[in-house]
Amino acid sequence: VRYGDKTALKIRRLEVISGEALALLGPNGAGKTTLLKVMALLQLPNTGEVYFNGAKAGASNALAIRRRIAMVFQEPLLLNASVYQNAALGLKLRGFPSREIETRLRPWLERLGIAHLSARSSRSLSGGEAQRTSLARALALEPELLLLDEPFSALDPTSREVLLRDFQRIMKDTGITTVFVTHDREEAFTLAARVGVMQNGHLAQLGSRESVFMKPNSRTVAQIVGVENCLPGVVEGIDGNFTVIAAHGVRAYTTRRLEVGAKVVACIRAEDIYLSRESCEAEIPNRFTGKIIELLSGMAGHRIVLDCGLLRLVALLARKESLDVAPTEGETLTVRFSPAAVHVIEDD
Numbered sequence: 509v510r511y512g513d514k515t516a517l518k519i520r521r522l523e524v525i526s527g528e529a530l531a532l533l534g535p536n537g538a539g540k541t542t543l544l545k546v547m548a549l550l551q552l553p554n555t556g557e558v559y560f561n562g563a564k565a566g567a568s569n570a571l572a573i574r575r576r577i578a579m580v581f582q583e584p585l586l587l588n589a590s591v592y593q594n595a596a597l598g599l600k601l602r603g604f605p606s607r608e609i610e611t612r613l614r615p616w617l618e619r620l621g622i623a624h625l626s627a628r629s630s631r632s633l634s635g636g637e638a639q640r641t642s643l644a645r646a647l648a649l650e651p652e653l654l655l656l657d658e659p660f661s662a663l664d665p666t667s668r669e670v671l672l673r674d675f676q677r678i679m680k681d682t683g684i685t686t687v688f689v690t691h692d693r694e695e696a697f698t699l700a701a702r703v704g705v706m707q708n709g710h711l712a713q714l715g716s717r718e719s720v721f722m723k724p725n726s727r728t729v730a731q732i733v734g735v736e737n738c739l740p741g742v743v744e745g746i747d748g749n750f751t752v753i754a755a756h757g758v759r760a761y762t763t764r765r766l767e768v769g770a771k772v773v774a775c776i777r778a779e780d781i782y783l784s785r786e787s788c789e790a791e792i793p794n795r796f797t798g799k800i801i802e803l804l805s806g807m808a809g810h811r812i813v814l815d816c817g818l819l820r821l822v823a824l825l826a827r828k829e830s831l832d833v834a835p836t837e838g839e840t841l842t843v844r845f846s847p848a849a850v851h852v853i854e855d856d
């Protein structure tokens with residue numbers, strides 16, 4: 509897709525598998541919404557083709573295909589009418605008689621916890637209730653493909669969490685094919701089995717949520733999926749079961765087999781770093797001494813930046829696994845990570 513001389517979307521191929529939940533993650537302007545609109549046949553690509561269940565979409569069948577797709581936007585698009593009328597709109601536009609609309613819609617109003625609001629004006633709804641109304645409208649259509657553009661991002665944290673849980677259950681029970689755009693890594697990981705990471709209009713990586721989050725294929729993807737420790741280095745040699753990478757004046761050990769001399773980036777998620785107050789004299793791979801130079805204590809735990817000499821590492825210490833006495837800035841700790849937790853990006 510081009511806008512003037514700017515290419516907003518350039519994707520070789522993307523296949524959405526029937527019954528799957530696919531998350532599209534990426535920074536602002538990456539092309540996520542554009543991709544969703546192309547899938548919804550709301551935007552024609554300048555070049556390229558869109559297929560729906562094997563049929564190429566074109567002028568003759570676009571409307572018929574669009575009727576098998578439902579889309580939910582970040583801001584609920586509601587008319588100044590009752591919740592029921594708003595939720596019934598899609599079915600009404602598709603010509604369903606009132607009785608059938610009632611039969612199809614009622615279970616969704618109940619399922620989404622808004623049946624008691626049926627007669628209420630959409631103008632008086634909270635953000636969460638309004639988004640539930642849009643979801644009811646979309647789900648009542650029984651679409652074969654549900655597309656959602658940041659559906660939960662405008663909600664307050666409590667409404668968001670509750671709706672996220674409800675929606676997760678609905679996805680599980682219906683098995684509906686879903687593609688959703690999000691900026692939230694946690695949301696992508698929780699709701700989707702596959703994740704596509706977008707950057708500059710490209711699909712930078714597509715794979716299972718585990719592979720994308722734990723094994724990003726580039727530094728850009730690593731950054732987008734929140735890998736905080738990326739150490740550029742060179743493969744120095746093999747030591748028993750481990751490959752040794754010289755990075756930042758230290759040696760990092762990985763279980764990955766790599767060619768000696770290769771330029772690589774060793775990635776370690778902050779969650780995979782262990783911290784302790786016990787010093788250890790034995791030579792253990794990936795064990796360092798680090799001084800806390802930055803400490804950010806959140807609800808779930810502490811985000812700690814450690815100065816390990818030439819190496820700087822970010823670690824997350826979950827509150828429940830917290831050291832008996834909370835860590836303090838300036839304190840020196842033993843820092844350790846497993847060679848299995850060192851993911852390596854080659855030729856970045």
Ligand code: ATP
Nearest residue numbers: 511515516534535536537538539540541542543691
């Ligand atoms: P965000 O996370 O901010 O919603 P996004 O990943 O959804 O971003 P898109 O909305 O798809 O990104 O936009 C991709 C690029 O295309 C951006 O640079 C945007 O400015 C540009 N763009 C989108 N729509 C138009 C338009 N109608 N005219 C011109 N440029 C557009």
